[in-house]
Amino acid sequence: MHKIRKIPTILPFGVLFLGIIANLVDEEGTQAVILNMNNWVIDEFGWLLSISSVLFVLTCVVAYFSAIGHVRIGGEGAKPLLSKFNWFSITLCTTVAVGLLFWSTAEPIYHLYGPPESLGIEANSDAARRFSFSTLYLHWSFTPYAIYCIPALTFALAFYNLKKEKSIGGFLSPLFGRFTQGIWGQLIDAIALFALITGMASGLGQGLLTLAGGLNKFVGIGNSPVVLAAIAALIVATVVVSAVSGLLKGIRILSDLNLKFFIGLLVFVLVFGPTGYSASAGVDGFGDYTSNFFNKSFFTGELGHDDWPKWWTNFYWAQWLTWAPVTALFLGHISRGYTVREFILTVMVFPSLFSILWMTLFGGMSMYFDEVSGGAVKQTLDENGVESIIYYIFEQLPLSGIITFVFIIISFVSFVTAADSSTEAIASVCIEVGKDEKEYENMESTSKTSFWLKIMIVSSIGFVSWSMTSFAGINGVKILANLGMLPSLLIVLGAMFTLWSLMAKYTRESRPATRNLMLVPDDTDGQAVNLPAYESLGDGITQPIMAYDR
Incomplete structure (x- = not known):
């Protein structure tokens, strides 16, 4: 049994539960304090979010075309842990897929009737429709996946090629060195875990409402605390079953099933929905x-x-950033055996294209039915909430009962898959292992410590989501999750600078005299070493090229 790292394990959950207790005791006062803190973060650092979002996308583009794009994660002899299809399905279903289900039909209506006042766009106009579509693509394609891609790629190279420890401090250490190790490294992990845990609680809370709304369509059970508790318990139990089966079996099966459901629903909407309108718009x-x-x-x-x-x-951007540092450990972990270019395609480009297709069909369908009905979709949003729109849309299509049932299944599997992968990432940070620990080479294994830790994690998050959704309102957790944005942003920026340093060093090594160099770790302490390569200075004189300085 592995040793539990106390600071990353106790600190995030302790702070979260203290916040929940305070919210239950004085909901109005607690949420006012949290809202003020949230507004301060957004007001003071919103500009940094905007600049960083563009830098993340540009960094992925540069990395793809740079010399490091040919580097194989794990070394030239590394064999892939997953097929490309499984890798893509896991990536898609463990990142923003849950958001696609929740917001694809609701967000365009918000933008259609509430565009930015400072841009002078008239509500419910052609310009508002164009703005709504283009904003969907901004929020749900290349930028969010770049936010995930940067830290995940940096971790994959640091862990597999440089043999750094499996932690957030580990993938920052190639650039920041000892400042990310020891007690400081554990504090970095604790802050990132707090951001992810609150983000998971927020997402699961929205998921409980979505599933309850769908079930209410069939059996009229409403969304009472008992109903929400039953749904939360079912999700927790399914995650536990997946954890028992091992990472490759559990999440791979769930993601594969989920992607097939996604594709099936896309095909159905493509055939029976207003595809011409959606495609043109x-x-x-x-x-x-x-x-x-x-x-x-x-x-x-x-x-x-x-x-x-x-x-x-x-x-x-704040929401994606709260998930990105810890999720990066999971996404980087499953990428062994593929090149950096294949990584960027699978983690950023292909999921973005899928998301664009999904948003085009579902967002277009939502605006089409609102237009032809004289604003009925907007009325549904105002009267019944965001989670009701997708079910209203399905009622306008043939076989609406079957499609609604399938959508409920997709939603459930999506929430379970996201919770399972995030729980795996959280557990990996909470467990102290050696750099060469074979358990992380063999993804089929699940230690007793890891298993019970996962149960504790997912049960705690399920309880928090249920209690906040049932008694205190989901807004408290949603705003609380935003507070993790700033430290998460700094972590992802640190990962970006680390990746730039790796690209610069590898580019120097890729000159003709050194293009066969590989990133070779030191067997003694895991630090990079000086590689014995030489370049010609003319007249038979050579000098050594130092690939990585200790």
Whole structure:
């Protein structure tokens, strides 16, 4: 049994439960304090979010075309842990897939009727529809996946190629050295875990409402605390079963099943939905997105005293960032055996294209039915909440009962898959293992410590989600999750700078005299070593090229 790392394990859950208790005792006062803290973070650092979001996308593009793009994660002889299809399905289903289900039909209606005032766009106009589509693509394609891709790729190279420890401090250590080790490294892990745990609680809380709304369509059970508790218990139990079966079997099976459901639902909407309208409007919106990518990314609303970016774009970037540092450990872990270019394609490009297709069909369908019904979708949103829109949309399609049932299954599996992968990542940070620990080489194994730790983690998060959703309101956890944005942003920025340093060093090594060099770790302490390579200076004179300085 492995040793539990006390600081990353106790500190995040302790702070979370103290916050929950305070919220239950004085909901109004606690949420007011948290909201003020949240507003301060967004007001003071929103500009940094905007700049960073663009830098993350550009860094992925540069990394793909740089010399490091040919590097194989784990070394030239490393064999893949997963097939490319399984790798893609796990990546898609453990990142923003849950959000696709929840927001694909609701968000375009929000933007259609509430565009930014400072841009002078008239609500429910053609310009508002174009803005709505292009904003969907901004929020749900390349930028969010770049936020995941940067730390995940940095971790994969640090863990597999440089033999750093499996922690957040580990993938920052190639650039920051000892400042990310010891007690400081554990504090970094604890902060990142707190951000992820609150993000998971928020996401699961929204999931409970979505599933309860769908079940209410069939059996009229409502969304009482008892109903929400039963749904939460079912999700926790399914995650436990997946944990028992091992990582490759559990999450791989769930993700494979989930992706097939996604594809099936896409095909159905493609055949029976207003595809012509969605495709035409999508092309128009995508043109606006690509031609105004920098303008939309850098839009802070400050000059026009417009809070729209704070409640939408910055909110999304904050949400993805809270998940990214810890999720990176999981995504990087399953990437062994593939090149950096294959990693960027699978973790960033392909999921983004899938998301664009999904948002085009479902977002277009939502705006189409709202237009032809004279605003019925907007009325449903106002009267019954965001989780009701997708079910109203399905009622406009043939076989609505079957499709609604399938959607409920997809939603359930999506929440379980996301919770399972995140629980795996959290558990890996809480357990202290050696750099060469074979358990992380063999993903089929699950130690007793890891198993019971996963049960504790997922049960705690399930309880928090249920209690907040049932008694204190989900807004408290949603705002609480945003507080983890700032440290998470600094961690992902640190990962980006580390990746740039690795690209620069590998580019120097890729000159003709050294293009066969590999990242070779020192067998004694895991630190990089000087590699014995030489370059010609002319007249028969050579000098050594130092690939990595100790």
